[in-house]
Amino acid sequence: MKKMRFCGVCQSYTLSGSHCGAQTLSAHPARFNPNDPYGDYRRRVKFGG
Ligand SMILES: [Zn+2]
Numbered sequence: 001m002k003k004m005r006f007c008g009v010c011q012s013y014t015l016s017g018s019h020c021g022a023q024t025l026s027a028h029p030a031r032f033n034p035n036d037p038y039g040d041y042r043r044r045v046k047f048g049g
Helices: 039-046
Strands: 005-007 012-014
Touching: none
Parallel strands: none
Antiparallel strands: 005 012
16 A cells, blocks of 8 residues: 655645655654643653653
8 A cells, every 4th residue: 555645735645755846745644642641741751840
């Protein structure tokens, strides 16, 4: 299965690594989990609390 790419120039999906003369972006960015059970812990560590 090929990975989908996204062209930010013409706002369309493509399988090509470049489109409209620009590099395409991954259509599957790193997941962001708003319910990350460790998010609060990490924030406390970051701020030294
Ligand atoms: Zn394009």
